[in-house]
Amino acid sequence: MDSLQDFMISRVRVRIMELFFNQPSEMFFVREITRQTREEINAVRRELERMLSAGILKSEERGNRLYYYLNRNYSFFPELLRMVKKSTGLGEKLIKHRKKLGTVKFIMFSGKFVQVDDSKQTEVDILVVGDIVMAELAALMGEEEEKIGREISYTVLPEDEFEFRKQRRDPFLMEVLYGTRVMVIGNEEELVLRKPVGLN
Numbered sequence: 001m002d003s004l005q006d007f008m009i010s011r012v013r014v015r016i017m018e019l020f021f022n023q024p025s026e027m028f029f030v031r032e033i034t035r036q037t038r039e040e041i042n043a044v045r046r047e048l049e050r051m052l053s054a055g056i057l058k059s060e061e062r063g064n065r066l067y068y069y070l071n072r073n074y075s076f077f078p079e080l081l082r083m084v085k086k087s088t089g090l091g092e093k094l095i096k097h098r099k100k101l102g103t104v105k106f107i108m109f110s111g112k113f114v115q116v117d118d119s120k121q122t123e124v125d126i127l128v129v130g131d132i133v134m135a136e137l138a139a140l141m142g143e144e145e146e147k148i149g150r151e152i153s154y155t156v157l158p159e160d161e162f163e164f165r166k167q168r169r170d171p172f173l174m175e176v177l178y179g180t181r182v183m184v185i186g187n188e189e190e191l192v193l194r195k196p197v198g199l200n
Helices: 013-022 030-038 040-055 076-089 088-098 134-148 159-167 171-177 188-192
Strands: 057-064 063-069 102-110 127-134 154-158 181-185
Touching: 013 030, 013 040, 013 063, 013 076, 030 040, 030 063, 063 181, 088 134, 088 181, 102 159, 102 188, 127 134, 127 159, 127 181, 134 154, 134 171, 154 159, 154 188, 159 171, 181 188
Parallel strands: 127 154
Antiparallel strands: 057 063, 102 127, 102 181
């Protein structure tokens, strides 16, 4: 299966990226990063300096500690977030078990769910479109809910209903589609564009 390791030489960098992008609103100090990634402190320091120089991270002194946090204005922030969300956690599981889930057209995580949008733009965490085996999906969602300690709000729509509601600019669906999102499965352009009437 594809992973972040395919694109980055350093295993340490991959683990640091996973830590930060899975908790994008958090700040971490060096020993905390070392503890959570289980990597040697000098290797962690080296990678943090490289990521600072590249503009991926920023730093801030608080008391006698130097904290690191994601630079959301970094040019490739959306791409890196997408890579991490698709290769770790629930995103990785959904892709891995795609065939068991039925015929999946789209799976989209909302900005709220991936913690990059604090606005109350939508109450939906995840949108799933297709002919879905609900028991399989519910099992994966249940595992993730137990892991993160809260209920996941997800909506499942058959493809024909999704297209019907999209054509009619259903307020609920428009709110979901035009908010901040991370595509896990499917083409983002197809997700948001409306098909010409009369075409399948």
